[in-house]
Amino acid sequence: MTDPVLSVENLSLRYRVPGGSLQVLRDVSLSVQPGEVLGIAGESGCGKSTLAAAMIDLTGANAERTAGTIRLSGRDILSLGQADRRRMRGRDVAMVFQDPMTAFSPVLTMGSQLVDFQCNLDGVSRREKSDRARAMLARVGLSDPDLAMTRFPHELSGGMRQRAAIAAALLMRPAVLIADEPTTALDVTMEAQIIHLLRELQADYGCAIVIVTHHLGVIAELCDRVAVMYAGQVVEEAPVDALYHDPRHPYTRALLACDPARIEEHTGRLPAIGGRLPDLTAPPPGCAFAPRCPLASDRCRTLPPPRVTIGPGRAALCHEVAP
Amino acid sequence: MSSAGRKTVLGALLRDPMGAFGLALVVLFVAMALFAPWIAPADPIKLNVTQKFQPPSLDHLAGTDQLGRDLLSRIIFGARTALSIAVTSVGMAGLAGLILGMIAGFGPRWLDAILVLVFDSLSSLPMIMFALAVITVVGPGTGTLILVVVLVSVPAYARLIRAQTLALAGADFIVAERAMGASGTRILLRHMLPNVVGPLVILLSMDIPVVIMLEAGLSYLNLGVRPPTPSWGNILYDGYTSLRSAPYMVLVAGLPLVLSTLGFTFLGEGLRDALDPRLKGRGHR
Amino acid sequence: MLRYAVKRIALAVVILITVMLAMYAMVFLVPGDPASLALGPRATPELKALLRERMGLDEPVLWQVWHFFRSAATGDLGYDVWSKRPVLDQILEFFPNTLILGVAALGWALTLGIALGATAVVWRDTVADRLLGILSVGLISVPAFVVAIYAILIFAVWLRWLPAIGAGNPGDPLSQLRALVLPAFALGVGWVGYLARLVRASLLEVMGENHIRTARAFGLPESRVVLRYGLRVAIIPTIALMAVGLGSILSSAVFVETVFGRPGIGTLITGAVQKRNYPVVMGTVLFMTAFYLFIVTAADLLIARLDPRVRDVLRR
Numbered sequence: 001m002t003d004p005v006l007s008v009e010n011l012s013l014r015y016r017v018p019g020g021s022l023q024v025l026r027d028v029s030l031s032v033q034p035g036e037v038l039g040i041a042g043e044s045g046c047g048k049s050t051l052a053a054a055m056i057d058l059t060g061a062n063a064e065r066t067a068g069t070i071r072l073s074g075r076d077i078l079s080l081g082q083a084d085r086r087r088m089r090g091r092d093v094a095m096v097f098q099d100p101m102t103a104f105s106p107v108l109t110m111g112s113q114l115v116d117f118q119c120n121l122d123g124v125s126r127r128e129k130s131d132r133a134r135a136m137l138a139r140v141g142l143s144d145p146d147l148a149m150t151r152f153p154h155e156l157s158g159g160m161r162q163r164a165a166i167a168a169a170l171l172m173r174p175a176v177l178i179a180d181e182p183t184t185a186l187d188v189t190m191e192a193q194i195i196h197l198l199r200e201l202q203a204d205y206g207c208a209i210v211i212v213t214h215h216l217g218v219i220a221e222l223c224d225r226v227a228v229m230y231a232g233q234v235v236e237e238a239p240v241d242a243l244y245h246d247p248r249h250p251y252t253r254a255l256l257a258c259d260p261a262r263i264e265e266h267t268g269r270l271p272a273i274g275g276r277l278p279d280l281t282a283p284p285p286g287c288a289f290a291p292r293c294p295l296a297s298d299r300c301r302t303l304p305p306p307r308v309t310i311g312p313g314r315a316a317l318c319h320e321v322a323p
Numbered sequence: 324m325s326s327a328g329r330k331t332v333l334g335a336l337l338r339d340p341m342g343a344f345g346l347a348l349v350v351l352f353v354a355m356a357l358f359a360p361w362i363a364p365a366d367p368i369k370l371n372v373t374q375k376f377q378p379p380s381l382d383h384l385a386g387t388d389q390l391g392r393d394l395l396s397r398i399i400f401g402a403r404t405a406l407s408i409a410v411t412s413v414g415m416a417g418l419a420g421l422i423l424g425m426i427a428g429f430g431p432r433w434l435d436a437i438l439v440l441v442f443d444s445l446s447s448l449p450m451i452m453f454a455l456a457v458i459t460v461v462g463p464g465t466g467t468l469i470l471v472v473v474l475v476s477v478p479a480y481a482r483l484i485r486a487q488t489l490a491l492a493g494a495d496f497i498v499a500e501r502a503m504g505a506s507g508t509r510i511l512l513r514h515m516l517p518n519v520v521g522p523l524v525i526l527l528s529m530d531i532p533v534v535i536m537l538e539a540g541l542s543y544l545n546l547g548v549r550p551p552t553p554s555w556g557n558i559l560y561d562g563y564t565s566l567r568s569a570p571y572m573v574l575v576a577g578l579p580l581v582l583s584t585l586g587f588t589f590l591g592e593g594l595r596d597a598l599d600p601r602l603k604g605r606g607h608r
Numbered sequence: 609m610l611r612y613a614v615k616r617i618a619l620a621v622v623i624l625i626t627v628m629l630a631m632y633a634m635v636f637l638v639p640g641d642p643a644s645l646a647l648g649p650r651a652t653p654e655l656k657a658l659l660r661e662r663m664g665l666d667e668p669v670l671w672q673v674w675h676f677f678r679s680a681a682t683g684d685l686g687y688d689v690w691s692k693r694p695v696l697d698q699i700l701e702f703f704p705n706t707l708i709l710g711v712a713a714l715g716w717a718l719t720l721g722i723a724l725g726a727t728a729v730v731w732r733d734t735v736a737d738r739l740l741g742i743l744s745v746g747l748i749s750v751p752a753f754v755v756a757i758y759a760i761l762i763f764a765v766w767l768r769w770l771p772a773i774g775a776g777n778p779g780d781p782l783s784q785l786r787a788l789v790l791p792a793f794a795l796g797v798g799w800v801g802y803l804a805r806l807v808r809a810s811l812l813e814v815m816g817e818n819h820i821r822t823a824r825a826f827g828l829p830e831s832r833v834v835l836r837y838g839l840r841v842a843i844i845p846t847i848a849l850m851a852v853g854l855g856s857i858l859s860s861a862v863f864v865e866t867v868f869g870r871p872g873i874g875t876l877i878t879g880a881v882q883k884r885n886y887p888v889v890m891g892t893v894l895f896m897t898a899f900y901l902f903i904v905t906a907a908d909l910l911i912a913r914l915d916p917r918v919r920d921v922l923r924r
Contacts, residue, residue, distance in 0.1 A: 058825055089827030102818040107840045117826035341742055444626040449859030449900055452893045455881045459889040460634050536751040540863045544878050563757055570761055577754040588749035
């Protein structure tokens with residue numbers, strides 16, 4: 001195995017909120033190999049977007065890292081100075097945001113923004129940057145890139161904006177592309193097109209992609225490996241086929257059972273996981289999923305669950321899973 | 324608000340350097356106004372023509388004016404003039420706003436519509452133009468000043484009270500209490516006042532410097548407080564007419580005006596930070 | 609859109625009429641009359657009657673009101689009681705001076721206010737931000753006419769750099785410009801603080817938006833993120849507010865104009881108030897209120913007409 005291009009080691013992060021702190025990430029470890037597509041799945045509030053933001057060092061001002069490191073191409077990014085962290089953005093790691101409607105400045109043209117976004121590309125003139133942007137817009141499938149360059153974001157359709165966002169992220173050929181819910185704001189047809197585009201671009205450019213989504217279908221179509229998150233922890237990690245065919249963690253099973261695409265028999269109602277997410281200002285001492293888990297025993301409620309290695313590249317955070 | 328609540332407001336105010344500075348200045352000027360006859364070294368109105376245009380000295384710490392009156396005494400009594408006008412007019416406006424706002428919020432629809440139109444009209448008037456128009460009609464003087472301030476600042480208070488009243492008027496517990504025969508006005512006062520005290524105090528304290536400025540400005544134009552009553556505006560005017568020969572006059576008369584408006588504004592800002600839960604992100608709303 | 613425009617304009621007209629009616633109500637309700645006030649206690653009854661006639665006060669009050677509105681609608685604001693000149697002529701003679709002063713004051717205040725507000729955001733939550741905040745509040749609370757007097761003392765009397773009074777010689781732009789500097793400075797000081805706070809608040813709100821995060825995600829330097837991506841959006845509501853600012857700064861120019869003895873609406877109306885020149889005061893108040901309402905309404909309509917996307921930005 002080669003060295004991972006991005007690795008998160010024992011990362012814990014909390015948000016300071018009125019009256020305490022929210023422990024949004026608790027001892028998270030993940031790694032991404034060059035060219036690999038990793039999916040991060042989970043319900044809203046599980047910390048997956050915070051993890052994505054942390055990977056590009058864009059957590060808010062009220063976030064505080066309490067432990068762990070993030071390595072990008074071997075460098076510990078959190079120990080770098082402000083200027084060095086800024087230099088690596090867009091070049092080593094780039095991000096595609098969830099809502100293409102609001103991801104661009106409403107008062108600047110697409111062209112000038114795409115040129116601005118190449119600010120970490122040294123020794124290239126504005127003209128060349130503009131040409132690169134135009135070429136990349138064409139590559140992501142905008143039919144008239146010259147026109148798109150002169151448009152304001154709101155003058156493009158939602159699908160075009162999302163393509164432009166992907167183009168922006170790929171402008172500097174980053175080693176890792178992070179996509180936070182890249183298809184959530186789009187309709188089904190558009191979603192299929194964007195997934196297709198991402199797969200194509202991944203094949204062309206060979207960059208690693210981290211896709212954060214609550215949509216298991218997207219992961220099944222795009223990813224090599226999946227990490228399932230619950231209450232700020234990675235509860236199961238597995239190759240994508242293995243996870244779908246043989247989910248081991250009770251939470252993963254529940255999550256898959258709730259995916260409408262996977263319900264085979266005809267029922268009148270959507271299944272849902274009973275209970276609620278735990279209070280992250282004071283996480284329970286035992287397994288966070290225990291109150292909602294059908295298999296939970298006493299030790300689940302009192303002891304933190306162990307990380308059980310199940311097979312090559314497979315692990316789960318659970319008392320009840322046998323290796 | 325409980326006394327413990329008050330303590331934390333005062334504590335928060337004192338922890339904030341700006342608020343503490345504002346409070347100190349305000350206390351200074353209020354003391355000046357209250358104890359003017361005891362603090363002032365001389366009679367502020369007594370003429371002494373042989374002593375005219377004396378620059379600041381040990382005898383007259385701030386010098387004397389064109390009629391030989393002691394400037395420091397005039398400034399100290401000027402604080403009394405400025406603050407009494409400001410507090411009276413803002414207080415009256417607050418009371419009128421409370422009553423009108425409750426009428427608008429709780430009264431019949433048509434009355435509400437008329438009142439809102441009147442508020443809108445009043446607040447879309449440029450304040451100084453309005454003041455000048457009223458002075459032409461009524462004649463200058465302390466009473467006119469107070470009238471102008473009340474008319475101009477009532478809309479803001481009335482709007483605040485009206486919004487609170489409307490929010491409360493439909494609440495279930497009010498309807499229930501009314502059904503049980505309690506008087507609407509009493510219920511409203513009891514439930515609404517605790518909610519509006521904070522914003523109202525902030526609004527009032529922010530308006531006091533505006534009134535001080537208006538009083539000084541109009542008195543400067545000889546359209547406010549009538550001489551010989553000492554007013555910072557009158558002193559500034561006297562100083563302005565002898566700017567070249569006695570520049571110390573405007574210098575010493577401008578200072579209390581700047582410091583008092585600064586003090587009240589800082590205090591208002593500090594109060595807002597201490598009282599407004601939305602800005603501090605804690606407490607309930 | 610048309611319905612909104614009609615509604616907005618109708619509201620402005622109603623407010624204007626309400627204001628003038630209120631003025632008349634006051635004249636009618638207040639004991640004594642403007643003519644006696646103007647002439648003082650020693651005036652003869654004949655003189656009072658003459659002045660009352662000139663002020664139009666001898667007619668029944670409702671007739672006065674009707675007469676006033678009818679002539680005001682045709683641009684006739686009555687005649688100066690003392691000089692018999694038409695009031696509108698005087699207003700139109702002095703108004704450009706006041707307008708120039710207001711625009712100059714707002715212009716420099718806007719420039720510096722935006723710069724200070726943006727600086728505070730670039731350095732947010734630092735000592736510099738805090739100091740700028742205190743400075744802004746301080747500037748807001750300093751009375752403009754005190755600044756004016758101090759400015760005359762320092763720059764005109766002591767340093768002799770700039771003229772103390774007047775609006776410069778007619779036909780000599782340089783002298784007019786020199787005469788504009790101190791009044792515009794004094795009038796704008798408070799607005800610098802106000803605008804700095806406004807820009808800071810508006811900018812901080814914009815800085816929480818997604819497109820700012822995008823700009824940061826591509827490693828744009830913070831200053832560039834604030835100035836190019838934040839300020840461009842944050843400035844729109846500020847500019848819209850400038851219309852209201854212009855409307856109110858022209859009225860508050862009264863004190864500054866008087867201190868600098870600068871011909872303008874302020875000196876016109878204060879002179880008229882001091883001489884109880886009733887028609888001039890009423891006409892000027894009507895004119896300034898109408899101008900203010902016109903500007904505010906026009907700004908509102910213009911904003912509503914703008915591109916819907918920009919409208920969304922404005923509504924925040």
